[in-house]
Amino acid sequence: MNKSIRDDFPILSRSVYGRPLVYLDNAATTQKPRQVVEAIADEYYNVNANVHRGVHFLSQQATDLHEQSRETVRRFINAHSTNEIIFTRGTTESINLLARTLAQYDSNTGEVGEVIVSQMEHHSNIVPWQLNGFKLRVIPMSDEGVLDIDAYQKLFSPQTRMVSVTHVSNVMGVINPVEEITRIAHEHGVPVLIDGAQSTPHMTVDMQALGCDFFAFSGHKIYGPTGIGVFYGKEEWLDKLPPYQGGGEMIKNVSFEHTTFNELPYKFEAGTPDYVGSHALAVALDYVSQIGMEVIHQHEAELTTYAVQQMQTIPGIRIYGNSQHSTVNCQLSSAGPVSFNVEGIHHLDLGTLLDRLGIAVRTGHHCAEPLMHRLGVEGTVRISFGLYNTIDEIDTFIAGLRRVIQMF
Ligand code: PLP
Numbered sequence: 001m002n003k004s005i006r007d008d009f010p011i012l013s014r015s016v017y018g019r020p021l022v023y024l025d026n027a028a029t030t031q032k033p034r035q036v037v038e039a040i041a042d043e044y045y046n047v048n049a050n051v052h053r054g055v056h057f058l059s060q061q062a063t064d065l066h067e068q069s070r071e072t073v074r075r076f077i078n079a080h081s082t083n084e085i086i087f088t089r090g091t092t093e094s095i096n097l098l099a100r101t102l103a104q105y106d107s108n109t110g111e112v113g114e115v116i117v118s119q120m121e122h123h124s125n126i127v128p129w130q131l132n133g134f135k136l137r138v139i140p141m142s143d144e145g146v147l148d149i150d151a152y153q154k155l156f157s158p159q160t161r162m163v164s165v166t167h168v169s170n171v172m173g174v175i176n177p178v179e180e181i182t183r184i185a186h187e188h189g190v191p192v193l194i195d196g197a198q199s200t201p202h203m204t205v206d207m208q209a210l211g212c213d214f215f216a217f218s219g220h221k222i223y224g225p226t227g228i229g230v231f232y233g234k235e236e237w238l239d240k241l242p243p244y245q246g247g248g249e250m251i252k253n254v255s256f257e258h259t260t261f262n263e264l265p266y267k268f269e270a271g272t273p274d275y276v277g278s279h280a281l282a283v284a285l286d287y288v289s290q291i292g293m294e295v296i297h298q299h300e301a302e303l304t305t306y307a308v309q310q311m312q313t314i315p316g317i318r319i320y321g322n323s324q325h326s327t328v329n330c331q332l333s334s335a336g337p338v339s340f341n342v343e344g345i346h347h348l349d350l351g352t353l354l355d356r357l358g359i360a361v362r363t364g365h366h367c368a369e370p371l372m373h374r375l376g377v378e379g380t381v382r383i384s385f386g387l388y389n390t391i392d393e394i395d396t397f398i399a400g401l402r403r404v405i406q407m408f
Pocket of ligand 1: 027028089090091092093122124125166168169170195197198218
């Protein structure tokens with residue numbers, strides 16, 4: 001990766017406790033390049049006006065930026081149409097949107113619908129379904145974090161309403177075979193949501209190649225701002241589902257007796273949208289596209305492979321979702337996060353002491369308690385990479401880890 005890329009991220013040159021920051025918490029959120037921060041400032045300084053409802057110059061300019069951003073997202077994930085791109089607050093809101101509207105759509109059937117999820121889901125792909133009355137059926141996984149496809153095939157029943165799985169595990173970095181999962185679901189006539197929170201920042205995601213019916217991702221995990229994300233849905237589904245929230249923008253006509261709804265995508269976007277956020281997200285997507293998602297993926301795969309190799313030389317370390325076979329290692333964890341524990345040391349203590357050395361990692365259950373139960377742990381330490389991380393930083397992390405372990 002070109003060294004000047006780091007200069008785009010001013011925060012990377014700050015120090016923490018007098019030491020250079022080594023930021024290895026990218027799965028939680030990524031840092032922002034100047035281009036994104038400047039786009040936000042520029043829009044507030046020079047363009048700001050509410051979108052869609054104004055005849056005046058600024059409103060039209062802000063609307064153009066917002067709608068061009070929708071087109072940038074469409075192109076980035078290769079959706080058919082901008083009608084399929086709904087701006088939300090992020091992955092969590094996108095999944096809540098689907099769970100709520102699907103429950104409403106199903107409400108006249110009187111049956112409790114089932115949703116197939118995997119053992120490794122983030123809470124935001126578990127709780128929204130529960131909140132909306134769906135029963136969860138769970139795809140089991142092996143100790144290495146490989147989903148059991150035979151068991152998956154047996155989970156379908158006449159009550160199955162959705163398959164909802166993560167593309168990449170936010171704990172283990174495992175890339176799930178979502179094309180195969182989608183194909184099997186479609187053979188059963190069941191639609192599929194893919195949680196793309198951890199895949200979109202690290203690899204090319206292509207809606208037409210994946211074939212899924214719904215897809216969700218968060219702007220802040222792909223170098224964009226917080227508070228903006230995307231819900232993708234095939235037009236045929238979005239046409240059928242009822243609106244999510246009510247308010248301005250999502251209506252065609254309102255009376256006290258009857259309201260009619262706007263066309264796609266506005267039917268799902270009640271109220272003033274985060275039009276500054278959508279524009280900044282588009283700038284972030286242009287930024288990574290210019291570098292190239294393949295280049296980013298390759299760079300991060302090299303970092304992950306190197307990190308795992310180095311970590312495996314440390315006595316007492318246990319890496320989760322990575323088998324002892326190194327070929328599987330590289331394949332499984334080539335999309336970011338690596339989780340581990342060190343025998344006899346609490347993950348929180350490890351994380352706290354690494355922080356004192358300027359190394360930012362995440363500890364805990366990573367919003368995946370059912371996965372922690374499956375792995376038989378209370379929590380882990382997780383490192384995760386972004387496009388700006390370097391081999392030198394991994395060396396600093398490994399040296400820091402050895403030092404912390406010696407202290408115990
Ligand atoms: N799904 C996965 C796999 C995640 O890793 C995360 C966040 O870490 C989410 C969903 C939720 O994303 P957000 O908090 O941006 O809505």
